Amino acid sequence: MEVRTGGRGFSDITRKVQEVVARSGKKTALCTVFIQHTSASLVIQENADPNVLRDLSGWMGELAPESRAWIHDDEGPDDMPAHARSAITKTSETIPVTDGQLALGTWQGLYVWEHRARPHTRHVVVHVAE
Amino acid sequence: MEVRTGGRGFSDITRKVQEVVARSGKKTALCTVFIQHTSASLVIQENADPNVLRDLSGWMGELAPESRAWIHDDEGPDDMPAHARSAITKTSETIPVTDGQLALGTWQGLYVWEHRARPHTRHVVVHVAE
Amino acid sequence: MEVRTGGRGFSDITRKVQEVVARSGKKTALCTVFIQHTSASLVIQENADPNVLRDLSGWMGELAPESRAWIHDDEGPDDMPAHARSAITKTSETIPVTDGQLALGTWQGLYVWEHRARPHTRHVVVHVAE
Numbered sequence: 411m412e413v414r415t416g417g418r419g420f421s422d423i424t425r426k427v428q429e430v431v432a433r434s435g436k437k438t439a440l441c442t443v444f445i446q447h448t449s450a451s452l453v454i455q456e457n458a459d460p461n462v463l464r465d466l467s468g469w470m471g472e473l474a475p476e477s478r479a480w481i482h483d484d485e486g487p488d489d490m491p492a493h494a495r496s497a498i499t500k501t502s503e504t505i506p507v508t509d510g511q512l513a514l515g516t517w518q519g520l521y522v523w524e525h526r527a528r529p530h531t532r533h534v535v536v537h538v539a540e
Numbered sequence: 541m542e543v544r545t546g547g548r549g550f551s552d553i554t555r556k557v558q559e560v561v562a563r564s565g566k567k568t569a570l571c572t573v574f575i576q577h578t579s580a581s582l583v584i585q586e587n588a589d590p591n592v593l594r595d596l597s598g599w600m601g602e603l604a605p606e607s608r609a610w611i612h613d614d615e616g617p618d619d620m621p622a623h624a625r626s627a628i629t630k631t632s633e634t635i636p637v638t639d640g641q642l643a644l645g646t647w648q649g650l651y652v653w654e655h656r657a658r659p660h661t662r663h664v665v666v667h668v669a670e
Numbered sequence: 671m672e673v674r675t676g677g678r679g680f681s682d683i684t685r686k687v688q689e690v691v692a693r694s695g696k697k698t699a700l701c702t703v704f705i706q707h708t709s710a711s712l713v714i715q716e717n718a719d720p721n722v723l724r725d726l727s728g729w730m731g732e733l734a735p736e737s738r739a740w741i742h743d744d745e746g747p748d749d750m751p752a753h754a755r756s757a758i759t760k761t762s763e764t765i766p767v768t769d770g771q772l773a774l775g776t777w778q779g780l781y782v783w784e785h786r787a788r789p790h791t792r793h794v795v796v797h798v799a800e
Protein backbone atom coordinates (compact mmCIF):
# COMPACT_ATOMS: atom_id res chain seq x y z
CA MET A 411 0.00 0.00 0.00
CA GLU A 412 1.35 3.44 -0.88
CA VAL A 413 0.69 6.37 1.40
CA ARG A 414 1.42 9.89 0.17
CA THR A 415 2.21 12.03 3.20
CA GLY A 416 1.96 15.80 3.35
CA GLY A 417 5.29 16.25 5.14
CA ARG A 418 5.67 16.21 8.92
CA GLY A 419 2.40 15.02 10.44
CA PHE A 420 -0.15 12.21 10.46
CA SER A 421 -2.01 10.30 7.71
CA ASP A 422 -4.98 8.24 8.89
CA ILE A 423 -4.79 4.83 7.17
CA THR A 424 -7.44 3.06 9.27
CA ARG A 425 -10.00 2.84 6.47
CA LYS A 426 -7.50 1.66 3.85
CA VAL A 427 -6.24 -1.10 6.16
CA GLN A 428 -9.84 -2.09 7.00
CA GLU A 429 -10.48 -2.43 3.25
CA VAL A 430 -7.59 -4.88 2.93
CA VAL A 431 -9.03 -6.87 5.83
CA ALA A 432 -12.49 -6.90 4.17
CA ARG A 433 -11.05 -8.06 0.83
CA SER A 434 -9.28 -10.95 2.59
CA GLY A 435 -12.70 -12.32 3.54
CA LYS A 436 -11.29 -13.41 6.92
CA LYS A 437 -13.52 -13.01 9.96
CA THR A 438 -11.27 -13.93 12.90
CA ALA A 439 -7.73 -13.00 12.04
CA LEU A 440 -4.63 -11.02 12.84
CA CYS A 441 -3.73 -7.92 10.85
CA THR A 442 -0.11 -6.81 10.82
CA VAL A 443 0.83 -3.43 9.42
CA PHE A 444 4.50 -2.78 8.65
CA ILE A 445 6.13 0.41 7.38
CA GLN A 446 9.22 -0.05 5.20
CA HIS A 447 10.99 3.12 6.37
CA THR A 448 13.10 4.40 9.24
CA SER A 449 12.18 8.08 9.00
CA ALA A 450 8.41 7.59 9.16
CA SER A 451 6.57 5.31 11.57
CA LEU A 452 3.20 3.98 12.70
CA VAL A 453 1.18 4.98 15.74
CA ILE A 454 -2.31 4.27 17.03
CA GLN A 455 -3.77 7.39 18.60
CA GLU A 456 -6.97 9.28 19.35
CA ASN A 457 -8.99 10.13 16.25
CA ALA A 458 -11.44 12.54 17.89
CA ASP A 459 -9.75 15.82 18.80
CA PRO A 460 -7.10 16.87 16.23
CA ASN A 461 -5.32 18.75 19.02
CA VAL A 462 -4.06 15.41 20.33
CA LEU A 463 -2.04 14.93 17.14
CA ARG A 464 -0.92 18.56 17.24
CA ASP A 465 0.35 18.13 20.80
CA LEU A 466 2.10 14.86 19.91
CA SER A 467 3.91 16.64 17.07
CA GLY A 468 5.00 19.55 19.23
CA TRP A 469 6.14 17.33 22.08
CA MET A 470 8.07 14.98 19.79
CA GLY A 471 9.76 18.05 18.31
CA GLU A 472 11.12 18.82 21.78
CA LEU A 473 12.07 15.21 22.58
CA ALA A 474 14.20 14.82 19.42
CA PRO A 475 14.87 18.41 18.33
CA GLU A 476 16.39 19.53 15.04
CA SER A 477 18.65 21.85 17.03
CA ARG A 478 20.60 18.97 18.64
CA ALA A 479 24.15 18.48 17.31
CA TRP A 480 23.40 15.33 15.28
CA ILE A 481 26.33 13.80 13.38
CA HIS A 482 24.16 12.37 10.59
CA ASP A 483 22.62 15.27 8.63
CA ASP A 484 23.14 14.16 5.03
CA GLU A 485 19.65 15.17 4.00
CA GLY A 486 19.24 18.22 6.22
CA PRO A 487 18.38 19.08 9.84
CA ASP A 488 15.14 17.03 9.76
CA ASP A 489 17.00 13.83 8.75
CA MET A 490 18.30 12.44 12.04
CA PRO A 491 15.39 13.64 14.23
CA ALA A 492 13.18 11.60 11.88
CA HIS A 493 15.18 8.43 12.63
CA ALA A 494 15.11 9.12 16.38
CA ARG A 495 11.33 9.72 16.37
CA SER A 496 10.82 6.52 14.37
CA ALA A 497 12.93 4.51 16.83
CA ILE A 498 10.60 5.29 19.75
CA THR A 499 7.34 4.88 17.86
CA LYS A 500 6.32 1.82 15.78
CA THR A 501 7.61 0.11 12.66
CA SER A 502 5.01 -2.67 13.01
CA GLU A 503 1.58 -2.70 14.62
CA THR A 504 -0.51 -5.84 15.09
CA ILE A 505 -4.30 -5.61 15.40
CA PRO A 506 -6.68 -8.54 16.01
CA VAL A 507 -9.62 -8.88 13.59
CA THR A 508 -13.05 -9.84 14.99
CA ASP A 509 -16.15 -10.37 12.81
CA GLY A 510 -14.14 -9.16 9.83
CA GLN A 511 -13.36 -5.82 11.51
CA LEU A 512 -10.16 -4.42 13.02
CA ALA A 513 -10.71 -4.72 16.78
CA LEU A 514 -9.83 -1.07 17.41
CA GLY A 515 -11.22 0.89 20.35
CA THR A 516 -13.83 3.57 19.68
CA TRP A 517 -11.31 6.42 19.67
CA GLN A 518 -8.39 4.63 18.03
CA GLY A 519 -7.07 5.49 14.58
CA LEU A 520 -4.02 4.01 12.86
CA TYR A 521 -1.67 6.64 11.47
CA VAL A 522 1.46 6.89 9.36
CA TRP A 523 3.56 9.44 11.23
CA GLU A 524 5.72 11.30 8.72
CA HIS A 525 8.82 12.64 10.45
CA ARG A 526 10.49 14.29 7.44
CA ALA A 527 9.64 17.94 6.70
CA ARG A 528 8.64 17.33 3.06
CA PRO A 529 5.94 15.05 1.59
CA HIS A 530 7.01 11.47 0.84
CA THR A 531 5.50 8.36 -0.69
CA ARG A 532 5.65 5.71 2.04
CA HIS A 533 5.30 1.96 1.56
CA VAL A 534 3.19 0.05 4.04
CA VAL A 535 2.74 -3.76 3.97
CA VAL A 536 -0.56 -5.15 5.30
CA HIS A 537 -0.67 -8.86 6.17
CA VAL A 538 -3.87 -10.64 7.24
CA ALA A 539 -3.51 -14.15 8.70
CA GLU A 540 -6.05 -16.56 10.17
CA MET B 541 -10.42 -9.15 28.76
CA GLU B 542 -11.19 -6.33 31.19
CA VAL B 543 -8.46 -4.90 33.37
CA ARG B 544 -9.39 -2.60 36.24
CA THR B 545 -6.45 -0.29 36.87
CA GLY B 546 -5.74 1.56 40.10
CA GLY B 547 -4.95 4.87 38.38
CA ARG B 548 -1.46 5.80 37.19
CA GLY B 549 0.76 2.72 37.41
CA PHE B 550 1.13 -0.88 36.30
CA SER B 551 -1.21 -3.91 36.34
CA ASP B 552 0.50 -7.26 35.77
CA ILE B 553 -1.63 -9.24 33.28
CA THR B 554 0.89 -12.03 32.57
CA ARG B 555 -1.08 -14.74 34.37
CA LYS B 556 -4.43 -13.76 32.83
CA VAL B 557 -2.94 -13.81 29.32
CA GLN B 558 -1.25 -17.16 30.04
CA GLU B 559 -4.68 -18.52 31.04
CA VAL B 560 -6.12 -17.52 27.67
CA VAL B 561 -3.21 -19.29 25.97
CA ALA B 562 -3.80 -22.43 28.07
CA ARG B 563 -7.54 -22.44 27.26
CA SER B 564 -6.73 -22.24 23.53
CA GLY B 565 -5.02 -25.63 23.82
CA LYS B 566 -2.36 -24.47 21.35
CA LYS B 567 1.22 -25.57 21.99
CA THR B 568 3.27 -23.72 19.38
CA ALA B 569 1.55 -20.45 18.63
CA LEU B 570 1.69 -16.68 18.56
CA CYS B 571 -0.06 -14.63 21.21
CA THR B 572 -0.97 -11.03 20.37
CA VAL B 573 -2.13 -8.68 23.08
CA PHE B 574 -3.81 -5.44 22.02
CA ILE B 575 -5.08 -2.59 24.20
CA GLN B 576 -8.07 -0.66 22.86
CA HIS B 577 -7.07 2.70 24.34
CA THR B 578 -4.76 5.63 23.63
CA SER B 579 -4.25 6.82 27.21
CA ALA B 580 -3.10 3.46 28.60
CA SER B 581 -0.58 1.13 26.99
CA LEU B 582 1.29 -2.16 27.24
CA VAL B 583 4.86 -2.76 28.28
CA ILE B 584 6.98 -5.81 29.06
CA GLN B 585 9.28 -5.06 31.98
CA GLU B 586 11.12 -6.55 34.92
CA ASN B 587 8.86 -8.30 37.44
CA ALA B 588 11.43 -8.74 40.22
CA ASP B 589 12.26 -5.42 41.89
CA PRO B 590 9.18 -3.12 42.10
CA ASN B 591 11.57 -0.15 42.08
CA VAL B 592 12.04 -0.69 38.34
CA LEU B 593 8.37 0.18 37.77
CA ARG B 594 8.61 3.08 40.24
CA ASP B 595 11.59 4.49 38.34
CA LEU B 596 9.83 4.03 34.99
CA SER B 597 6.85 5.98 36.31
CA GLY B 598 8.96 8.82 37.65
CA TRP B 599 11.08 9.06 34.52
CA MET B 600 8.05 8.99 32.20
CA GLY B 601 6.57 11.80 34.30
CA GLU B 602 9.57 13.92 33.37
CA LEU B 603 9.60 12.89 29.70
CA ALA B 604 5.96 13.90 29.14
CA PRO B 605 5.18 16.19 32.09
CA GLU B 606 1.77 17.48 33.11
CA SER B 607 3.31 20.95 33.44
CA ARG B 608 3.94 21.28 29.65
CA ALA B 609 1.60 23.71 27.87
CA TRP B 610 -0.51 21.06 26.13
CA ILE B 611 -3.34 22.32 23.89
CA HIS B 612 -5.58 19.29 24.50
CA ASP B 613 -6.62 19.24 28.17
CA ASP B 614 -10.35 18.46 27.92
CA GLU B 615 -10.18 15.92 30.72
CA GLY B 616 -7.56 17.62 32.91
CA PRO B 617 -3.78 17.99 33.11
CA ASP B 618 -3.21 14.21 33.00
CA ASP B 619 -5.10 13.84 29.70
CA MET B 620 -2.52 14.72 27.04
CA PRO B 621 0.54 13.34 28.91
CA ALA B 622 -1.35 10.02 28.89
CA HIS B 623 -1.60 10.09 25.09
CA ALA B 624 2.08 11.04 24.74
CA ARG B 625 3.21 8.25 27.08
CA SER B 626 1.04 5.77 25.18
CA ALA B 627 2.53 6.84 21.84
CA ILE B 628 6.07 5.86 22.88
CA THR B 629 5.14 2.62 24.64
CA LYS B 630 3.05 -0.21 23.11
CA THR B 631 -0.50 -0.62 21.87
CA SER B 632 0.21 -4.21 20.75
CA GLU B 633 2.70 -6.77 21.98
CA THR B 634 3.34 -10.10 20.27
CA ILE B 635 4.72 -13.06 22.23
CA PRO B 636 5.60 -16.49 20.80
CA VAL B 637 4.09 -19.52 22.59
CA THR B 638 6.25 -22.63 23.11
CA ASP B 639 5.00 -25.85 24.76
CA GLY B 640 1.77 -24.03 25.56
CA GLN B 641 3.56 -21.30 27.51
CA LEU B 642 4.27 -17.65 26.71
CA ALA B 643 7.97 -17.62 25.77
CA LEU B 644 8.79 -14.83 28.21
CA GLY B 645 12.21 -14.42 29.76
CA THR B 646 12.65 -15.23 33.46
CA TRP B 647 12.29 -11.63 34.61
CA GLN B 648 9.68 -10.46 32.10
CA GLY B 649 6.15 -9.51 33.07
CA LEU B 650 3.46 -8.07 30.77
CA TYR B 651 1.81 -4.95 32.16
CA VAL B 652 -1.03 -2.60 31.38
CA TRP B 653 0.46 0.81 31.98
CA GLU B 654 -2.29 3.17 33.12
CA HIS B 655 -1.35 6.75 32.27
CA ARG B 656 -4.47 8.49 33.60
CA ALA B 657 -4.46 9.62 37.25
CA ARG B 658 -7.71 7.84 38.18
CA PRO B 659 -8.64 4.14 37.97
CA HIS B 660 -10.12 2.96 34.66
CA THR B 661 -11.55 -0.23 33.20
CA ARG B 662 -9.34 -1.06 30.22
CA HIS B 663 -10.17 -3.45 27.39
CA VAL B 664 -7.46 -5.78 26.18
CA VAL B 665 -7.89 -8.22 23.27
CA VAL B 666 -5.87 -11.45 23.37
CA HIS B 667 -5.48 -13.39 20.11
CA VAL B 668 -3.79 -16.82 19.93
CA ALA B 669 -2.95 -18.15 16.47
CA GLU B 670 -1.15 -21.27 15.32
CA MET C 671 18.70 -17.71 18.87
CA GLU C 672 21.59 -16.41 20.97
CA VAL C 673 23.08 -13.01 20.25
CA ARG C 674 26.37 -12.04 21.87
CA THR C 675 26.44 -8.27 22.20
CA GLY C 676 29.55 -6.15 22.57
CA GLY C 677 28.12 -4.01 25.36
CA ARG C 678 26.12 -0.83 24.74
CA GLY C 679 25.31 -0.60 21.03
CA PHE C 680 23.71 -2.44 18.12
CA SER C 681 23.99 -5.99 16.75
CA ASP C 682 22.55 -6.49 13.27
CA ILE C 683 20.52 -9.74 13.30
CA THR C 684 18.78 -9.29 9.94
CA ARG C 685 20.70 -12.07 8.18
CA LYS C 686 20.30 -14.56 11.04
CA VAL C 687 16.54 -13.96 11.17
CA GLN C 688 16.33 -14.25 7.36
CA GLU C 689 18.07 -17.64 7.64
CA VAL C 690 15.40 -18.86 10.06
CA VAL C 691 12.73 -17.70 7.59
CA ALA C 692 14.50 -19.54 4.74
CA ARG C 693 14.78 -22.75 6.76
CA SER C 694 11.03 -22.62 7.50
CA GLY C 695 10.39 -23.00 3.76
CA LYS C 696 7.44 -20.60 4.07
CA LYS C 697 6.91 -18.15 1.21
CA THR C 698 4.07 -15.91 2.42
CA ALA C 699 4.26 -15.67 6.18
CA LEU C 700 4.63 -13.54 9.27
CA CYS C 701 7.91 -13.41 11.15
CA THR C 702 7.82 -12.37 14.81
CA VAL C 703 11.03 -11.60 16.65
CA PHE C 704 10.90 -11.42 20.44
CA ILE C 705 13.71 -10.56 22.88
CA GLN C 706 13.52 -12.21 26.30
CA HIS C 707 15.07 -9.32 28.22
CA THR C 708 14.11 -5.96 29.70
CA SER C 709 17.54 -4.29 29.53
CA ALA C 710 18.12 -4.92 25.81
CA SER C 711 15.57 -4.36 23.05
CA LEU C 712 14.87 -4.57 19.32
CA VAL C 713 14.77 -1.76 16.80
CA ILE C 714 14.53 -1.51 13.02
CA GLN C 715 16.75 1.29 11.78
CA GLU C 716 18.84 2.51 8.86
CA ASN C 717 21.64 0.13 7.89
CA ALA C 718 23.51 2.50 5.54
CA ASP C 719 25.28 5.25 7.47
CA PRO C 720 26.65 4.01 10.84
CA ASN C 721 26.34 7.57 12.14
CA VAL C 722 22.59 7.02 12.43
CA LEU C 723 23.19 4.36 15.09
CA ARG C 724 25.82 6.53 16.76
CA ASP C 725 23.37 9.43 16.96
CA LEU C 726 20.62 7.17 18.30
CA SER C 727 22.96 5.98 21.04
CA GLY C 728 24.00 9.48 22.04
CA TRP C 729 20.45 10.80 22.00
CA MET C 730 19.10 7.88 24.03
CA GLY C 731 21.86 8.52 26.55
CA GLU C 732 20.42 12.00 27.07
CA LEU C 733 16.78 10.84 27.15
CA ALA C 734 17.41 8.27 29.92
CA PRO C 735 20.72 9.38 31.46
CA GLU C 736 22.81 7.44 33.94
CA SER C 737 23.12 10.63 35.98
CA ARG C 738 19.40 10.69 36.92
CA ALA C 739 18.66 9.76 40.55
CA TRP C 740 17.26 6.28 39.83
CA ILE C 741 16.09 4.24 42.84
CA HIS C 742 16.91 0.87 41.24
CA ASP C 743 20.68 0.61 40.77
CA ASP C 744 21.42 -2.92 42.00
CA GLU C 745 23.72 -3.67 39.12
CA GLY C 746 25.27 -0.23 38.68
CA PRO C 747 24.44 3.12 37.08
CA ASP C 748 23.71 1.54 33.68
CA ASP C 749 21.03 -0.78 35.15
CA MET C 750 17.90 1.36 35.30
CA PRO C 751 18.65 3.47 32.19
CA ALA C 752 18.74 0.12 30.34
CA HIS C 753 15.19 -0.70 31.50
CA ALA C 754 13.95 2.78 30.58
CA ARG C 755 15.50 2.61 27.10
CA SER C 756 13.99 -0.84 26.58
CA ALA C 757 10.54 0.39 27.61
CA ILE C 758 10.39 2.95 24.78
CA THR C 759 11.92 0.75 22.08
CA LYS C 760 10.69 -2.76 21.13
CA THR C 761 10.44 -6.11 22.86
CA SER C 762 8.72 -7.66 19.83
CA GLU C 763 8.87 -6.78 16.14
CA THR C 764 6.64 -8.35 13.49
CA ILE C 765 7.74 -8.45 9.85
CA PRO C 766 5.70 -9.84 6.93
CA VAL C 767 7.43 -12.40 4.70
CA THR C 768 6.93 -12.19 0.92
CA ASP C 769 8.42 -14.68 -1.57
CA GLY C 770 10.33 -16.25 1.31
CA GLN C 771 12.03 -12.95 2.20
CA LEU C 772 11.54 -10.54 5.10
CA ALA C 773 9.61 -7.64 3.55
CA LEU C 774 12.05 -5.03 4.85
CA GLY C 775 12.62 -1.72 3.10
CA THR C 776 15.89 -1.15 1.27
CA TRP C 777 17.56 0.67 4.15
CA GLN C 778 16.06 -1.27 7.04
CA GLY C 779 18.09 -3.51 9.33
CA LEU C 780 16.85 -5.33 12.42
CA TYR C 781 19.05 -4.79 15.47
CA VAL C 782 19.40 -6.01 19.03
CA TRP C 783 19.98 -2.82 20.99
CA GLU C 784 22.14 -3.63 24.01
CA HIS C 785 21.52 -1.06 26.74
CA ARG C 786 23.90 -2.48 29.38
CA ALA C 787 27.51 -1.23 29.39
CA ARG C 788 29.08 -4.72 29.27
CA PRO C 789 28.69 -7.51 26.69
CA HIS C 790 25.79 -9.93 27.29
CA THR C 791 24.40 -13.07 25.71
CA ARG C 792 20.84 -12.20 24.69
CA HIS C 793 18.07 -14.68 23.83
CA VAL C 794 15.87 -13.91 20.87
CA VAL C 795 12.90 -16.06 19.80
CA VAL C 796 12.02 -16.12 16.09
CA HIS C 797 8.55 -17.41 15.12
CA VAL C 798 7.48 -17.89 11.50
CA ALA C 799 3.76 -18.52 10.86
CA GLU C 800 1.78 -18.93 7.67
